[in-house]
Amino acid sequence: MTTDRRGAREPILQVKGLVKHFPLTRGVLFRKQVGAVRAVDGVDFDLYPGETLGVVGESGCGKSTVARVLMNLEPPTSGRVLYKGEDITRLSGPALKAVRRNIQMVFQDPYTSLNPRMTVGDIVGEPFDIHPEVAPRGDRRRRVRELLDVVGLNPEYVNRYPHQFSGGQRQRIGIARGLALNPEIIICDEPVSALDVSVQAQVVNLMERLQREFGLAYVFIAHDLSIVRHICDRVAVMYLGRIVETGGDAQIYEHPTHPYTQALLSAVPVPDPDARGGRDRILLTGDVPSPAAVPSGCRFRTRCWKAEPRCEERMPELAVPRAFRDSGTPAEHPSACHFAQERVRVLPGEEPVN
Amino acid sequence: MDTLTESPLVPRTDTLLDVRDLHVEFRTRDGIAKAVNGVSYAVARGETLAVLGESGSGKSVTVQAVMGILDSPPGFVTRGEILFRGENLLTMPADQRRKVRGAKMAMIFQDALSALNPVLTVGYQLGEMFVVHRGMSRRDARAMAVELMDRVRIPAARQRVGDYPHQFSGGMRQRIMIAMAMALEPDLIIADEPTTALDVTVQAQVMDLLAELRQEMGMGLILITHDLGVVADVADRIAVMYAGRIVETAPVHDIYRAPAHPYTKGLLESIPRLDRKGKELYAIRGLPPSLTDVPPGCAFNPRCPMARERCRTEVPPLYRVTAERGSACHYWEECVGDD
Numbered sequence: 130m131t132t133d134r135r136g137a138r139e140p141i142l143q144v145k146g147l148v149k150h151f152p153l154t155r156g157v158l159f160r161k162q163v164g165a166v167r168a169v170d171g172v173d174f175d176l177y178p179g180e181t182l183g184v185v186g187e188s189g190c191g192k193s194t195v196a197r198v199l200m201n202l203e204p205p206t207s208g209r210v211l212y213k214g215e216d217i218t219r220l221s222g223p224a225l226k227a228v229r230r231n232i233q234m235v236f237q238d239p240y241t242s243l244n245p246r247m248t249v250g251d252i253v254g255e256p257f258d259i260h261p262e263v264a265p266r267g268d269r270r271r272r273v274r275e276l277l278d279v280v281g282l283n284p285e286y287v288n289r290y291p292h293q294f295s296g297g298q299r300q301r302i303g304i305a306r307g308l309a310l311n312p313e314i315i316i317c318d319e320p321v322s323a324l325d326v327s328v329q330a331q332v333v334n335l336m337e338r339l340q341r342e343f344g345l346a347y348v349f350i351a352h353d354l355s356i357v358r359h360i361c362d363r364v365a366v367m368y369l370g371r372i373v374e375t376g377g378d379a380q381i382y383e384h385p386t387h388p389y390t391q392a393l394l395s396a397v398p399v400p401d402p403d404a405r406g407g408r409d410r411i412l413l414t415g416d417v418p419s420p421a422a423v424p425s426g427c428r429f430r431t432r433c434w435k436a437e438p439r440c441e442e443r444m445p446e447l448a449v450p451r452a453f454r455d456s457g458t459p460a461e462h463p464s465a466c467h468f469a470q471e472r473v474r475v476l477p478g479e480e481p482v483n
Numbered sequence: 484m485d486t487l488t489e490s491p492l493v494p495r496t497d498t499l500l501d502v503r504d505l506h507v508e509f510r511t512r513d514g515i516a517k518a519v520n521g522v523s524y525a526v527a528r529g530e531t532l533a534v535l536g537e538s539g540s541g542k543s544v545t546v547q548a549v550m551g552i553l554d555s556p557p558g559f560v561t562r563g564e565i566l567f568r569g570e571n572l573l574t575m576p577a578d579q580r581r582k583v584r585g586a587k588m589a590m591i592f593q594d595a596l597s598a599l600n601p602v603l604t605v606g607y608q609l610g611e612m613f614v615v616h617r618g619m620s621r622r623d624a625r626a627m628a629v630e631l632m633d634r635v636r637i638p639a640a641r642q643r644v645g646d647y648p649h650q651f652s653g654g655m656r657q658r659i660m661i662a663m664a665m666a667l668e669p670d671l672i673i674a675d676e677p678t679t680a681l682d683v684t685v686q687a688q689v690m691d692l693l694a695e696l697r698q699e700m701g702m703g704l705i706l707i708t709h710d711l712g713v714v715a716d717v718a719d720r721i722a723v724m725y726a727g728r729i730v731e732t733a734p735v736h737d738i739y740r741a742p743a744h745p746y747t748k749g750l751l752e753s754i755p756r757l758d759r760k761g762k763e764l765y766a767i768r769g770l771p772p773s774l775t776d777v778p779p780g781c782a783f784n785p786r787c788p789m790a791r792e793r794c795r796t797e798v799p800p801l802y803r804v805t806a807e808r809g810s811a812c813h814y815w816e817e818c819v820g821d822d
């Protein structure tokens with residue numbers, strides 16, 4: 130259970146005040162910075178050993194950028210990423226290499242994330258070139274076959290090329306490669322989004338099994354809220370570069386207090402025709418603002434039906450709202466809204482309460 | 484047993500489109516890919532038919548044949564009829580067919596950006612419909628374009644009518660595609676995964692708009708999707724495709740309550756739910772077959788938990804389950820029964 134995990138151990142990964150801005154420049158000869166894309170604009174979260182933290186939000190809200198910074202593929206503009214207490218964004222050389230071994234990544238697109246000219250054996254075994262200490266030369270072939278077996282692929286396929294596999298099988302190859310170095314953390318950026326429903330279930334089950342077997346911690350990035358509910362212990366909802374609400378799966382899915390989370394959840398169609406029309410949906414108007422022109426105050430205010438002047442003046446902090454502090458209810462979790470409230474469900478034919 | 488080889492529907496008077504026993508194959512260097520193997524479905528006025536299936540199951544190829552935009556060669560319709568208001572589009576003279584397909588039926592694609600011309604303004608492309616089909620002047624056509632953009636709720640339509648497709652967000656581009664499809668008030672709209680590339684919040688906006696306009700104009704809608712949530716939300720009837728065939732077709736409530744085909748049943752069980760945490764997901768084992776090498780008998784047999792000897796040799800016809808429901812499973816009674 131989440132509480133046991135959190136109570137019993139230290140976080141394995143801590144993200145503090147993470148910011149990643151991309152400069153917007155104009156001019157060809159004399160490049161002048163005219164602004165910035167605020168892709169990630171102050172993100173904090175902890176990841177505990179063996180748990181799954183879901184990160185959800187609309188396209189462009191900064192999920193993949195967070196992933197790339199966690200993987201040290203890009204330096205943050207500011208903020209820290211602590212792996213077992215050590216800031217990995219400041220490491221270099223052998224120290225960085227040692228940490229990297231423990232944090233691996235699985236990408237969204239099983240069609241483009243694998244090198245088409247490498248055999249499956251080479252792809253899965255490639256991490257051993259960088260970390261020969263994990264599998265001595267003579268032992269590699271055996272390790273690779275073992276990894277293929279673990280992810281449910283026929284070990285006889287080591288000499289085949291990626292195009293000879295289906296999307297789901299390619300995703301398994303990506304997972305096998307991610308597992309090669311026995312990492313503690315796997316950052317998964319939309320690992321099943323490109324897959325068909327039936328194959329998606331196979332890959333999700335595989336990821337859950339591997340987590341149990343190897344005690345992996347996952348950061349699971351996705352825009353499919355149903356999958357995230359299924360696989361995650363805790364969830365962080367992102368909007369325009371910041372986390373707006375975070376909590377355990379039941380806290381977020383059954384007792385959301387942030388208007389954005391409420392709107393997002395209400396937009397998901399439920400696979401039950403009998404529920405048609407019975408859901409009380411919040412239809413957001415307008416589009417997400419550009420991260421190069423973030424609204425002042427609360428960044429959701431341009432689409433929020435509850436916005437008041439205060440929302441424009443003051444940015445709400447991600448904290449447990451005063452109304453729910455020490456309430457002992459599931460609404461007691463961080464939510465960045467001045468007017469955080471549980472949503473009163475309106476059933477058809479009923480008048481809304483209050 | 485009673486089967487439904489002709490058309491899986493009760494005869495109705497207001498049938499718009501009636502696809503019967505359609506076969507499409509692609510003649511490629513690797514062999515003949517039988518993409519569509521005897522598909523029959525029908526849509527009536529004011530009705531929404533959802534076509535559901537995994538990628539590669541033949542959903543798009545079927546409607547490409549209907550719209551006359553099949554990539555040919557290598558694609559060929561080898562058998563079947565496509566009746567639009569009782570007339571076979573496949574044997575109709577070319578100019579007459581073009582008229583039907585231009586004004587009476589319209590299509591909305593998944594990828595609006597590649598379906599719109601990047602070098603022409605949105606207003607020009609919308610207006611073009613009226614210039615070509617209604618003989619309007621450019622000026623009047625532009626005014627119509629603004630009206631249409633208003634109708635699909637593009638903010639500040641008058642100012643934006645001169646903008647190019649890439650200047651709009653994904654959701655807006657999809658709404659512009661809808662506007663274009665609606666422009667000539669067709670009888671039938673075919674939407675091929677219209678919201679697959681969009682976020683849920685935008686998907687909700689686009690689906691709502693589509694449903695509202697459809698209802699207002701009383702059009703028929705074929706909605707291709709692989710999202711069981713979207714289907715439950717908007718469809719009247721469903722046709723489930725697998726390996727180029729319809730394996731089950733039924734009114735939407737029946738199928739969710741008690742699927743009559745093991746594949747449909749597997750699909751419904753394999754989706755995670757938003758409203759509960761759930762335990763391990765049910766996963767249909769194995770993979771869909773390659774269309775150059777479809778298994779003999781029932782194409783689903785290597786993955787089917789109910790398969791037995793007969794399934795490996797005898798192709799199941801579409802059995803009649805109820806007056807408006809069909810299943811291509813020899814053992815559909817067992818499937819419906821075991822819940």
Ligand SMILES: Nc1ncnc2c1ncn2[C@@H]1O[C@H](COP(=O)(O)OP(=O)(O)OP(=O)(O)O)[C@@H](O)[C@H]1O
Nearest residue numbers: 151166168187188189190191192193194195352420
């Ligand atoms: N290298 C870059 N230069 C400029 N802007 C960038 C760069 N990388 C990302 N961005 C911008 O930062 C924002 C966040 O991008 P990111 O890829 O993290 O989104 P995301 O949440 O992963 O979206 P999706 O769900 O579409 O994958 C976007 O507006 C994007 O255009």
Ligand SMILES: Nc1ncnc2c1ncn2[C@@H]1O[C@H](COP(=O)(O)OP(=O)(O)O)[C@@H](O)[C@H]1O
Nearest residue numbers: 509518537538539540541542543544545554774
């Ligand atoms: N132009 C083409 N040439 C060869 N094969 C094609 C072509 N278009 C589609 N196919 C094949 O036909 C089958 C059905 O495709 P499609 O109808 O697009 O599937 P979906 O159900 O995902 O829409 C697939 O196996 C696909 O590869």
Ligand code: SF4
Nearest residue numbers: 427430433440466467
């Ligand atoms: S702070 Fe204001 S604008 Fe922001 S979510 Fe809350 S009510 Fe809406």
Ligand code: SF4
Nearest residue numbers: 781784787794812813
């Ligand atoms: S015919 Fe046989 S293999 Fe096909 S779905 Fe029915 S039980 Fe399964």
Ligand SMILES: [Mg+2]
Nearest residue numbers: 192193194318
């Ligand atoms: Mg991304």
Ligand SMILES: [Mg+2]
Nearest residue numbers: 542543544675
């Ligand atoms: Mg398709």
